[in-house]
Structures are given as structure tokens and as C-alpha cells.
Amino acid sequence: MAKILVVDDSIMIRRLIKMIVEKSGHTVIAEAENGEEAFFKYKVFRPDLVTMDVSMPRMDGIQAVKKIIAVFPSANIIMISAITQKELVFEALESGASRYIFKPLIDEKVNFVIEQALTLQNLQPV
């Protein structure tokens, strides 16, 4: 089961994601409120997976993806976004994010994408 870093400026969303992923057996090893904190926590905790909100104060999700991927190219990052932010999600994917989830966050959807992202990583040559 995966160790997950949850990045979102809203505590409600962080709590929701934590609840969903822990129900399916994963562990949330750290949470972050913005991109800078996300990068810092990534360095410290080296999670298997990151869920990353697209828009956050200080440093947004796109910048955070770029910064993390630059240092840890194999980082596995799932973007969390509203359906109206397709362009930002595209930019995040081009910057190295592996998947995305459009809100609202529903258990099945979140679990499905997380499984996909984890399988994807296992398929990649080391």
C-alpha cells in the first residue's frame, strides 16, 4: 500500500482525501498547504504518491510539480482540479504529473486513478 502526500490549501479537501485513501488501505504520511511546503515535505518523506491541488496560494500546483520533478524525476503526482481548469491540468501533465482527478472527489474515482497511477509506476523501467 502506498504512502501518500496530500497537498491542498483547503483542510476540508485534505481531510476528504485522507478519509478516502485510508479507507482503501493507503497511508497519508504528510500534508501540505502550498507548493513550497509540498516540495519540502516531498524531500523529507519521499512519498510513493502525491495528490496535488492545482491552485493554491504562495506556490501553485503547476510550479510545485515542476520543482519536484526537477529534483525527483520519478515522482508520481496526481493533480486535483476543477473541470474548468483543463488548461492548467494539461500544463501539469506536460510538466511531469502522471494523472489527474476532476472534482467532485468521489471514492471510486479517486481510488481508480490512484490504482492507475501506482500500476503505471510499477510498469516503468527502473
Next chain:
Amino acid sequence: MFKNKFLDEIGIDSTLKDMDLYEVCLEKDKLTKDAYDLFLSDRYVPGIILTSQRKYIGMVSRKRFFEILSRPYSLELYLKRTLDTLFHEFQFSSSIIPEDTFISDAVKIVLQRDSENIFEPVIVQSENTYKLLDIDQLLIAHSEVHSVLSNGLKKSMNYVNNLLNNTGEGLLTFGYDLVIDPLYSAECKVIFGEEIDDKFIPGLLFPENNKQKEYFSKILRSILNKNTRMEKELYMPLLPAEAFVNSKNIEIEYKIISDCGPENSEKIMLILTDVSEKKNLENKISEERNIFSMIVKVITDKEAFLECKKDYEYFYRHGIKELMNRYNGDNSLVHEISRIVHTFKGNFSQFDLANTVNKLHDLETGLIDLDEKPSSNKTDSLRDYVFNADFESWLNEDLKILKKYLGNTFTDIENTIILELDKLENIEKEILNLPKSMTRVRLLNELKILRAKPFKNLLKTYPDYVFRLAEKLEKPVNRFEIESDDTRVKENEYMDFCKTLVHVFRNAVVHGLETPDERLVKGKEETGNIKCSIKQDDTYIELRISDDGYGLDSDKIKRALLKKNIYSAEKMKTLNENELFDCIFMDSFSTKDNVTQYAGRGYGLAAVKNELEKINGKVRIISRTDKGTEFCFILPIII
């Protein structure tokens, strides 16, 4: 033509085997004369295969044969000699073509021969035998293949065009250059208002939005560049799902299709659907829903609405001027006005005044712009901006709609709305016509409660009636009020039932209560008590009517049942108290021996029961000797 019957069977996958082939062979040691005779006997034989000990060594064509023999003295020279003396003359490099070669492929090979030999017959190999094919036959067959092909092509083009011209969807394709392919459906022309071949698709779909155009191009190319299906599928949902073209709402679906071209590259197909009508309808429905929501909200809280209206009117008539004077030249004026406008917006949106709220919202946006714009004289531009705003007509737009449904005078009296019932019914009918939604359910409920009357009203004449009847019978009772909560119902539904309750009240006085003397003997208060209470639960109404008199006399009931032959004595023993009490609702049951003006016929309670059943109600009687009797009716709530 005389010998081309094989042509009927020629198709695009015909091979040389399907053609008329000549198998004419001569051993090389045969005389030239034999070949000469053979050629003369069949004028279509294109040539002769030469063999040596049955093995193929070459071919002599009719043309070449007579060319040689027509030289001077040739006839004399060659006719009597064997064919191999001539053999060197016949030889030319002719490729041998297998019989299962397609006609069009064979033509390609044959036409590559040098110009001198180009009209020589074609040698066709079928396992170990060799046959000859006339070149003109091959060319005729080839032209047949060509015409079959082009007819087929024309036919399928017709099919495709028929499909494209008659589908209601805009279908188009493009490759990596994002330039639209020449074949697209007729609906595309309707959507874009022009022919679109060779046009750049991002420019067509997002003509005015450069950012969107750029994003669209980037993601389309990115998708076409991805190698795996999985990657493509990851990116597809990021494509825009709709566009606004030529004042039309266009829904866009995407498909990746293979090009079938030589590079086997991929293309993207777009399926465009004009959903403007659907969108308009949706908007109209939500607009209507809004209107009724506004009406209901204004009706239910008219006082607050009028208060808000009054404040608003004061603001645009005097308030603005007062503020201007107070804040003269002060930049915080714009903030103050914004704050007030924002409050009005909030207040009016509580009543769903869509038009006023929208206009105030625009005004608010304008004020924010004004504040952010660096300007030397903010106060002047603010003054112009606010004084030009037509506050009055914005509200009037909404008032017009309200007046249409509620009557022109609805704003005149402050606390009440006088509304004819049929007007209310009209509003209800129109709301019923809206598609089902939570809003509709809510609106209908609020209207129903508005239309509903307190249940108490239905019983309001009984306390008086009881008091007067009791007086007349010299059984005085204490004055009583109906104890009730604010249970509201659709009055008509309960009217008939409540009318029959006169029997219950009358029975209470006539049969239930003792005379004052009897009461005194029993140690009771001289004046009797009759009570009536209404209580609403979640799903039902509980109506209790009680007296504090004799209580029901089981023995008397039993006697009456026996006397009227309703039950036998044995049967009676099996009845419990409740069942026994229920008998008093039976048709023509009465324990009174004499009929008076007030009681005794035994139809009263039967009528109550009858009406009670019509509205699916239930009744239970609780009675104790000398304590009294209580009728407890359980009624469904009908609003």
C-alpha cells in the same frame, strides 16, 4: 465483342488465370511449315511456345514470325527447315509472368518491356506449362478493371456523401497540421456558415479567444504526438467540450481515427452538435422557475420585501446624493457605495429578483473597475457612473412580473396580500408545468401551506353549539375553546367529515353527560366538561373529543346488540372492549329507547364513520365508567 466474353467476369481481384490463354506448343525440330499452317488455321493465335523434349525453350509470336517470313526468299528458305534454324531470330528478353498475377500488376510488368517488344504476347506460367496471352486482351481487361474500380469508387463516394449530407452532426477530420480535410458533413457548413476545407480548426472554433485557440492547438498536437493509446486517453478529456460559434452553442466530441494513408498516421475526428436550442430551453425553464420562486418568496414574506423595496427607493432617490455630499472628494465613497449596492444585491437575491440582482451585480463590477483604474478625478467619474444607473427601472422590471401575477395593487397594503383564489391556482398550475426539480417541489409546498387553512377553523362553531345545546337540555357545561396547534390543511378535504362531528358533540351532551343532580351525587362538579383538541404529528392529525360523563355502558351496548339481533349471546362473549365500543358506529345502532329531536335514531355515528373512512381516517374510543368517554380520531394530513 466476339471473343471477349471473359470480360463479364473481370473484377479488381482477377488474375491472368481468368483470361483467355492460348496453349499452343511445337517441338523445336518441327518444320517451320507446321507453324505457318498453325498460324493460318487460327487467326487469333498470338504465338507459339517452342519446346525441346516438352520443355519450354522460347516463344515465337505471330507478328515476328510473319515479319521474318515476309523477307525476300524467306518462304523458300525456311518453310522446309525445322523451327530451331529460326530460333535465334525469335529470341528476346521476355519475362515470364505467373498466372496468379493480378491484371493491373501484369500490365505494369509488360509495359516495362523495351519499345520493340512491347506488343509481343505475354508468356504466362501455370506450374509446368506455358501459355500465351495477347497484349491487347490484357490491355482491354485492364481497362475493364479500371472502370469497375472507378464505378465502385463513385458509388462509395455517393454513399459517403449521402451520409455526410444527411447527418445532423458536424463531422470533420484533420491531421497534425490541424487543417480540415476536404470531406466533411453538410452540417459543418450550417454550423460555421461557410465551407471549411483547408481551414485551421482552432481558428474556426475559437475565433475570438487567442488563449483558447493556442491551448486547443497545443493539446491536439500533443495528443497526436503521443505514442500509446493510454497516454492519448489520458489527454482526451482535457480537450474543450464546447465552443461558441456564430452565436451557437456547439458541443464537441472527439475520436482518434487511423488515417489509412501510406504513413499510417492518425487523425482526429470532431463530432459537433448544435445544442443552442437545448441550452435556450434550459435557460428559459430556469428563468420561469426563477419567476415563480420570486413570486412565492415575495408572497410568503411580503413585509420584508416591501421594507427592502422602501430602502432601495430611498437609496436611489436621496441616499446617493447624501453620500456624495458627505464624502465629497473622498476616495472611500466608492467603497461605501459598493458596500450598499452589495447589500441590496444580497437582499433582493433572497427574493430571487433576478433582473434587479443581475443589474446590481453589473453595477458592482463596474464600481470595482472604477476603483482599480488610476484616475485623477475619481469622484467625478463615480458621480457620472452612479447617476447614470437606472435603479428605478431595474426594480420595475421585476415588479412588472410580480404585478402580472399578484395584481397591480399588491405593493399597496403592507402586511397582507389580497389574492383571489383563482390567481393563486393559476400560479400553482404554471409551477406544475415546470419540469420536475427540487425547486418545483419546494415552491409547490410553500404554496400549499399558503393555501392551507388552520384545521381549527373547521370546528370553530362547535363550542358555541355545545354550550347552547347543553343549556337547552339543562345540563350546563363549562365554556371551552378548541385546543389546537397551527395545523394547516386543505380545508375542502375535511369539510364533510367535520360536519358529521356534530353527532359526536351532540352525543357527548345528550348521552355522555349526567344531569347536574346526578353529577353532584357522584361527587362531580355540577357543570359538565367537554373538550376538543387538535395535535399534529409528522404524518397525521390527532383530533380528540371528550366528555367527563357516564362513560360507555358495556351492558347497555350488549343489550342493544342482542335486541337488534346484530350478535348472538355467544358471539358477544368473544368481543373485547374495543370491539364492543366499535359497535356504536354501526348503522342503526342506538341504545336510546326513544327518538328525540337530538338523538336516538342511530344514524349519527354511522355517518361519522362513513365520512371518516372516505378520508382514510381511524377512530378509537377510550371510556371509563363515571370518568367519561373520549373519541380519538387519527386523520391523514392533506395539504
